[in-house]
Amino acid sequence: MILLFIDGVGLGEESDHNPWYVRPTPHIDRLLGGRSLVRSAVGQIGSDMVLLETDASLGVPGLPQSATGQATIFTGRNAPKAMGAHQSGLPFQRLRKWVQTDNIYLQMERRGWRATFLNCYTPEYFQRPATRRGWVSVSTAALLSSREPVRMLSELLAGKGVYHDLTRWTLARKIPDVPVIEPETAVDHLLDVARQYDLVIHEYFLSDFAGHKQDENLMQTVIDHYDRWLGALVDRKQADDVIVLVSDHGNSEDIRVSTHTNNPVPTWIIGDAHTWREIPHQKWDLTCIVPLLLRLVEKRRITTS
Template sequence: MSGKTRKLIMIMVDGLGIPPESWEKSVFAKFCPSEFVNLFIDNSIPLDAALGVEGLPQSATGQTALFTGRNASQIIGSHLSGFPGPRLKALLKENNIFLELIKRGHSAMFANSYARYPLDLVINTRFASVTSVMLSTFAQKALASEELLSGHAVFHDITRESIAEQFDIPTITPTEGAGHLLNVSLKYDFILFEYFRTDMAGHSGDEEELRIVLKKFSTFLLEIYKNLPPDTGLLLCSDHGNCENIFSKQHTLNKVPLLLVNMEKPDPLPLSITDVYNVILEYFKK
C-alpha cells in the first residue's frame, strides 16, 4: 500500500497468546471459524510479552509497553496487573502512541465508547485504565453515548449486552459492531479499539463463556478484515497470553501474535511487544 493518505485500525486484545500446541489444534480452532485461525497463521508475527522480567506478564505494564515502546516492566522492576499506578501513568503522560502520531500531524482517537461513565470521572479514580490515561493526554472528550448510538463508536464488549438493560441501549451483532469500528476509522488516521473480554473469559475458567466470547470476537474481526478499505491497515496485538490455555485461569508466558493486514512486513522483524510502537510509526512514514 502506498500513497499520501494512510489509515490504521489497531485492536488491542487483552489476554490472547499464541497456542503452543499450534493454531490448528488450539481453542481458537475449536471455537472460531477456520478463516479466523488461518488469518493468524498467514499474517501474524510472534512477540515476546515477558520482557525479560520474572513472573507472568500483566496488563498494566504490558499495555504501557505496547503504547509507549518502553519496557515498563523493567522500568518499575516487575509486572503490574490491572490499572497503572503513578509511575506507569507518568510514562504514559510523557509520551504514548496517540501523542506521538498527533505530534507528527496525524489524527487519532480511541474508538471505545465511554457510554457508562464519562472520561473525566473515570480518569480521577484508581480504575483508570492505560487507554483512559492515554486518551486524557490529548482528547477534549471521549466518544460517548451519542457516538455509540449513531454507529460511530464501539462499546468494549462489542455487542453492548453489558449495558443494554441498565442504560436502555439496543444491542447489536458483532457484524454491526465491526461496521461501527470501520465508521470511526473513516474520520481519523489512527484508531485504537480495546477488547478485554478475552482476558476475563480466560480468568473465569468457564469453557462456555470462552466459546461465546471467541465466537463474538472472531465474527467481529473477520467482518473488519473482509471490509477493510485498501488505504487502511489493520494491526492486532495483545498484552500477554491467557485465553489460549483453557486449562488455567492464569496468564501465560506464551508469545502473543502481532497480526498485520494491508501492511508491509516490518524489516527487521519485531521481537517483543515494545516494538509495536515503532511498527506503527514506520507504517505512517511510508
C-alpha cells in the same frame, strides 16, 4: 490504520485446552490459510499478511501482566523494565504518569497526525469514586493525556464508536434501552470513523476476563464475536487499510489455568506483510508496536499525498 488490542490472548498449542484451537473460528481459519490462531500458524500468509510471534515478557522475570504490557503497547517503551517488575490490573500512579508523558496519541500529535480511541464510555464510568481517584486503564490514561475527545454513550448510539464488547450486550444488561447489534454492524461503525483519522484503536478485554474466570460459555461468546468481527473487518476494509492485532500477554489460550501464561502473543499484520522488517529490533516484542504503527501511517500518508 487500525489497531486491534485484544487482551489476554497468547499463541498457544494445538490442544484440547486451547479454546482458540477447539472452538470454531471460520473467519480466522480462512485468513490464516486453514489454521487456527496458534503458535504453529506463525509466518507470512500470502503477499499482504503476516503473523509474528511476539515476546511479552520483555526481559523481566515473572508472568507478563496487563498494566505493564498495555503500557508498552501504547508507548513503545519497556514498561516492566522501567517499573522493575510486571504490574497487573490498572496502573498505579507511577506507571500511569509514565504512560501519560509519552504515548501513541502524543507521538501522533507531534507529527500532525490524528489517532482516536474507538471505545465508548458511559457517564457513570467517570462518576465512579475509583475513576475520580485516577484508577483507570492504561488505554484510558493515554487517551486522557491527549487532545483527542473521549467517546461517550451518545457517540455509541450514533454509530460513531464501538463498545468494548463489540455488540453492546454487557451494556444492555445495565441500560436495557441500548440496542444490541451484531459484530458486523460494529465493523461498519469502526470503518466510518476510520476515514476521518490516521489511526483508530479498539480495545477488547473480555478475552482476558473469560480466561481468568475459566468460563467456557463466555469464552465461546468471546471467540464467536471476535472471529466474526475480524472476518468482516478484513472483508470490508479498503485496499490500503492496514490492521494490526496485538495482545498484551497470554491467558485465554490455556483454559486449564486462571492465571496469565508465558506464551508469546500475536502481532497479526493484515494489509502489509513487510513493513515490520523496517522496525529496528533484536527480537520482536511489544516495544515494536508503536514504531510499527508510526511507520505504517507515514507510508500511507506518503502514498496518498
